[in-house]
Amino acid sequence: MTEILMPRLSDTMEEGVISSWQKQPGDEVAIGDVIVDIETDKAVMEYEAYEAGVLEKxxxxxxxxxxIGAPIAVIAPKGAAAPSAPAPAPAPEAKPEPAVPPAATPATPPAATPVPATPATTAPPAAVPAQNGSAGAPVSRPxxxxxxxxxxxxxxxxxxxxTGTGPGGRxxxxxxxxxxxxVPAAAPAPAAPAAAPAKTVMPxxxxxxxxxxxxxxxxxxxxRLTESKRNAPHFYLTRDVDAEALVAFRATLNEALAPVKISVNDLIVKACATALREHPEINVSFTEENxxxxxxxxxGVAVAVDGGLLVPVIRDTDRKGVAEIGAETRALAAKARDGxxxxxxxxxxxxxxxxLxxxxxxxxxxxINPPESAILAVGAVRDEPVVRDGQIVPGKRMSVTASFDHRAIDGATGAxxxxxxxxxxxxxxxxVA
Structure with missing residues (x-):
């Protein structure tokens, strides 16, 4: 039998919610079949089977x-599914401590017995060798x-x-x-003063x-945003862009490429990619050592969705044309809104x-969206008077503000x-040259 474990489906995921089971106990499962829909911190994703069998439990x-890593289901080989189905059923129902059998199925029955002894009231030193010996790992914690x-x-x-209540005492x-x-019940005296200020600041x-x-x-x-502002010292540089030529160029492209539509943002994304290729010192990530x-x-292009913000990524942006960037951005934005x-x-x-x-x-x-070191904020194209050849004439302006991580990028470099x-x-x- 094989346990299906909760997978890590995003770099920020720590746990997942079972949205819906596409297979039920007793159903045959082929490689590539969607077994379950899992809701992560970013979207609802399909989980496909990596081996064939029968969904036993x-x-x-x-x-x-x-x-992440917790068992969510069990798949058995087709031939063994019928006889083995009743056997594991009684074990989890006898709630005391045999809740370990799901974790013991990968042939580790001896390791299951010492685990419940860990949360017992015996001294912690006794628990350390028990866990080290049973799991064969250097970690002494449960x-x-x-x-x-x-x-x-x-x-x-x-x-x-x-004391853990999860599978195998987890x-x-x-x-x-x-x-x-x-904790407050065990130490009521110190808890009272600590609770007082909390009540005053909470609505x-x-x-x-x-x-x-x-x-x-x-x-x-x-x-993530709190970590970014706390860990990365932000500094900001703002420039006004004469957007007259940009707007006119976009209109020319849309006329020439009809029915394909190019947005101003598509041109901005392509321009950023070109500038990054020419200035690799901006295309960096900071670590404590390197x-x-x-x-x-x-x-990445920020997309507003119901209840939050997602940033789908256009890969190898500098190698793609504006039309390709636009089509990929729209496709990813639609998928983001659909979860x-x-x-x-x-x-x-x-x-x-x-x-915005x-x-x-x-x-x-x-x-800044970590582990990146920079992000560009783009404002609206606005009509306003400008000075050209000493004359005040109608014009178009657009403000752009770049946020940089000062640990990785200096002011002159960003400028x-x-x-x-x-x-x-x-x-x-x-x-597009």
Whole structure:
């Protein structure tokens, strides 16, 4: 038998929600069949079978959450499905501790027995050799999900003091949340002063206020943007672009390529890719030990969706024509709004473009999308008087603001890149040259 484990479907995913099961227990499964739809922090994605057999058992019901790597179902070989189906059924139902059999199916029965002994009230030193000996790993802490470990670390909890309720005694988010709730009860005196300021800053929820739980997009965006602003020292450079030639060039292209439509944003994305190719010092990522220079240019395009923001990535943007960039951007934006973007379509970006011009915004500053080191914020093309040859005449202007990570990019370096970008936008023939 083979366990299906909750996969990592995006670079920011820590857990997934079972949206719907496409196969039911007893159904035959062929390689490539869609077994289940999984909702991640970014989209709903289909999970395909990697081996054939019969879906013997579903371990996580629709609507329930599982951490990455947690078993969600069991597939048995076709011939063995009928006799083996009843055998595992009684084990999980005898709730005490034989909830371990799902984890023990890959031929590790001896390891299952010591695991329940870990949360027992015996001294922690006794638990350490038991776990090391059973799992053969150097880690002495009990099995736990990535999300549970992060929550425990954030709240200063010791995992060895927490009893896991997940498969095989695994500590999951619910166990950590229960432990957090128990902390004030164990130490009421210090908890009282700590709770007082929290009440003063939190808005009161009453009949005039509706509390709407954060969706996955908002939770991930809040965490990643907070990390970006906290860890990356942002600095901003703004330039006004004479957009007269850009708008006229776009009209010429649309007339020549009809029925294909090119947007101003398509030209901006292509111009950014061209400028990045000429200024590789902007196409970088910062790490504590190295500055990573990316040899390929992958531009992310921010797309607003219901309840959040997604950034699908146009790969090798500098090697593609404007029409190809436009078609790919529209296709990815449609998939983003339908919640059908794949993990590979949202990862690997080296630079991003965020355009709020269609909403009438003149200018703004965008937050860098880590691990990238720069992002361009684009405002609306606006009509305003300009001076040409000493005369005031009607003109078009567009404001662009670049946000840079000062750990990776210096002010003069960013200024040179932005100057070249403005030159390309003001002489759009250079974009397609």
């Amino acid at each position: 579903i371990l996580v019901a629709e609507g329930e959450t599982a951490a 099995p736990s999900s990535p999300l549970a470990r992060r929550l425990a670390r954030d709240h200063g909890l010791d995992l060895t003091t927490i 500590i999951v988010r619910a166990d950590i949340e229960a432990a957090i709730r128990d 009161q929820v009453d009949e005039d206020t509706e509390a709407v739980p954060l969706n996955r997009f908002r939770k991930v965006a809040a965490r 500055l990573l220079f990316h040899k390929r240019v992958h531009v 059908k973007l794949g993990a590979n379509e949202m990862s690997g970006g080296t630079f991003s473009v965020s355009n 011009g269609m909403f009438g915004i003149d200018s703004f500053s965008a937050v 040179k890149f932005l100057a070249r970008l403005v030159e390309l936008l003001e002489q759009p023939l250079l974009i």
